[in-house]
Amino acid sequence: MKTIEQLNTLGIHPTKKCFWNLPVSKLVEQTLQKKQGVLTSTGALACDTGEYTGRSPKDKYIVKDALTEDAVWWGDVNHPFSSEDFENLYNQVAVHLSNRELYIKDVQAGSKKEYQLNVRVITETPWQSLFANNLFLRPSKKELETFEHEWLILAAPEFKADPKKDKTRQHNFTIINFTKKVILIGGSAYTGEIKKGIFTILNYILPHDKRVLSMHCSANIGEDGNTAVFFGLSGTGKTTLSADPSRALIGDDEHGWDSESVFNFEGGCYAKCVNLSSEKEPQIFSAVRFGTLLENVRFYEGSDVVDYDNIEVTENTRAAYPINFIDNAKNPSIGGTPKNIFFLTCDAFGVLPPISKLTVGQAMYHFISGYTAKVAGTEAGITEPQTTFSACFGEPFLPLHPTKYAELLGKKLKSDTVNVWLVNTGWSGGAYGTGERIKLNYTRAMITAALNGKLDEVAYLKHTVFGLQMPTECDGVPSNLLNPKNTWENKEAYDKTTDNLASQFNENFKLYESFANDEIRSGAPKIANLEKA
Incomplete structure (x- = not known):
């Protein structure tokens, strides 16, 4: 059984409720109660990501240390961040999260067991936890009983860095520490930062260490x-x-x-849904139902019907759903x-x-x-x-x-x-x-x-x-x-x-x-x- 002691070892000392591996129905219910989202006509949950409706590549960093110094391709894509500055920010985010209700979701990345990563995702909002549930692989109840995370993601959209003091470009940031096995996200609620953070990790580990x-x-x-x-x-x-x-x-x-197969890293899809229609993309259209998270969409006036042509907020509207919402999805997600x-x-x-x-x-x-x-x-x-x-x-x-x-x-x-x-x-x-x-x-x-x-x-x-x-x-x-x-x-x-x-x-x-x-x-x-x- 999960305990507060596990959070304490991460430097997080909760003063409010912590919710471990809530089912989809409860995550949706809590999002509605907090007025952080609304249900659409198909039962999907629609939420806004706020200031950021897409990734912020210039604010993504990798900690430069003995492990990464000679391996990472430093430059316009991979921006270095010092170990000391990471520790400083991590401690601030841990204090921030200690004073928030927390949603913890234990998930996996990598459909082949020999490459699979156990990931713990700690978020401030229930709908971000729903995203983690939908996009990553979902461990069985038995696996959750003995789950030990290898990688940790702390997602704190309400925490804003001080660029001068914290050595970031602006108040938002995503920082990957390969030595500590931590992804630190602050100042942005865009869930794509969580997804692509794990992808970046696998893009390092698999080719560099596994020749995959x-x-x-x-x-x-x-x-x-x-x-x-x-x-x-x-x-x-x-x-x-x-x-x-x-x-x-x-x-x-x-x-x-690898030498014998192609395998999916994820357990879900994060589909763009601008101009989505049942005629053009019937599989994605039918996947937008209860359990799906829609981001930054708008509705036909006076209704709960999504207007997928509306790009008032962004063209980067998204639907996050488990891969089994697609009728002909392969299970397990592995091919030759x-x-x-x-x-x-x-x-x-x-x-x-x-x-x-x-x-x-x-x-x-x-x-x-x-x-x-x-x-x-x-x-x-x-x-x-x-x-x-x-x-x-x-x-x-x-x-x-x-x-x-x-x-x-x-x-x-x-x-x-x-x-x-x-x-x-x-x-x-x-x-x-x-x-x-x-x-x-x-x-x-x-x-x-x-x-x-x-x-x-x-x-x-x-x-x-x-x-x-x-x-x-x-x-x-x-x-x-x-x-x-x-x-x-x-x-x-x-x-x-x-x-x-x-x-x-x-x-x-x-x-x-x-x-x-x-x-x-x-x-x-x-x-x-x-x-x-």
Whole structure:
């Protein structure tokens, strides 16, 4: 049985009630009683996260000590924090939490037992505890009886740091201490900080200590046991394309790949729900029911019906629910090693083929590039397409240098003989504003053909600049669409746009070139006429 003594050993000396591993119904009930949320028409709990409606990457730190000094990729992504300053902040947060009602949730991360982490999450609010319950793996009653945490998360949104005294950038912070095995969160109630804090930990432990590739991706599996993995940044279709009624969902966001399997890190999903509808994403839509936590949504006037098109608070509205709320979720969330990997990109320049096959070198290069493009209107000030590169399709969560993950990917591709596909879910026939968005049913047809082995039976053409292998035919897709240059009226404009995009790839790669091996470098695009770029 859990006791106050366990909190005392953490420096927390409660003066108010502490609630251990409350069931979902009680967490919802207490949230409503405290007027911290409301029920929607489907029974889901809707809460606001307050000042922060998304992660704050510039305020995320890693304690720099003997364990991490030479291992972590320090710089714009991983900001160092001293052990002394961490101790100071930890003690302040412990005192703060001692004077609050506390909600303790014991959870696990990692579907494979040999890599599983026991995590204790201590929060100020019941709905944050509901989030931890939904997103992580839920131990059995028997496991809870003997539960000992390895990692600790203290989430104190009402605690605000003093930047001058506490050495933070501003009043909010997320600090990871690998030596103490603690994640300290203050000044922000955005629950994504809890989720991605654990992901960052696994991105350090698994590749560094276990030689397991950690991946920011979705994964599903066919009836024949054929596992597929989908990488992609926001807006590329990662969640949509991996949600396939004919295939079981392994997970939608975070996975590991060891010598024999792909396994989910989580026990739930944290789906974006802007513009959510039963027509476009029926599985996610039906998952929004009692037990689900909705964040920062708004309602149709005078009702309790969620208006998913309303972005009054943020475009980053979210639904957090257990993975078994998805009808065809696989249990346990483990599949075999992947037969196909899809890198999804929304190329708003209309340059990249709708589907192409990559060599191992190209796969490593495109993995480390993590390319997509933002289109006009998605963010203030963007009036034309802009390139976005995020190493390994998850740069903000990588404690190690990106080449470590890319080289590990390359070794696995060779040992397991995997097909790697680059899929453009963006534009064809011209850039955004001139061309047209590639139809979703075409993209689905190409992915299905790849999964079924149909693309192994067709001829390929090599892209002149990017060197990608483009299939010349695919069932259900106009052949003209498969070579992007064919869809442009102005071929010279296509060549110029292609060279320009290639030059941006090459410029971005300079960040990693000195750390990359020759095989990764071989995957770079080759610009025939540099003056045109």
